[in-house]
Amino acid sequence: MYHCNASGRLPWKDPHDPVVCELGRGYDGECADHLVEMEPDTHLWALWENDRFTYAVLRPCCMSDPTVDPVKREPCTLFVEHPPGHSWEFRDMLHG
Numbered sequence: 001m002y003h004c005n006a007s008g009r010l011p012w013k014d015p016h017d018p019v020v021c022e023l024g025r026g027y028d029g030e031c032a033d034h035l036v037e038m039e040p041d042t043h044l045w046a047l048w049e050n051d052r053f054t055y056a057v058l059r060p061c062c063m064s065d066p067t068v069d070p071v072k073r074e075p076c077t078l079f080v081e082h083p084p085g086h087s088w089e090f091r092d093m094l095h096g
């Protein structure tokens with residue numbers, strides 16, 4: 001699994017600080033970049049498709065890999081019901 005890695009420039013942010021899609025490559029829909037954790041259960045994401053940008057407050061996915069030793073499991077950092085590919089399934093680093 002590889003990151004979508006599409007970048008976007010939020011109209012209200014520094015153009016030198018693009019958002020980068022953290023979702024898995026090959027899905028159909030909006031791109032998403034995690035912006036900030038407001039509370040453990042409340043994360044702010046930027047979503048975009050072409051030139052249309054929105055904010056979304058989403059709950060974290062938190063699924064972990066059942067095949068990994070429970071002490072080493074890392075919860076998924078994406079949001080609930082994200083397109084296929086949990087954060088721990090990616091083999092590449094994010095790059096914008």
Ligand SMILES: [Zn+2]
Pocket residue numbers: 004005006021022023030031032
């Ligand atoms: Zn994307």
Ligand SMILES: [Zn+2]
Pocket residue numbers: 061062063076077078079082085086087
């Ligand atoms: Zn996940």
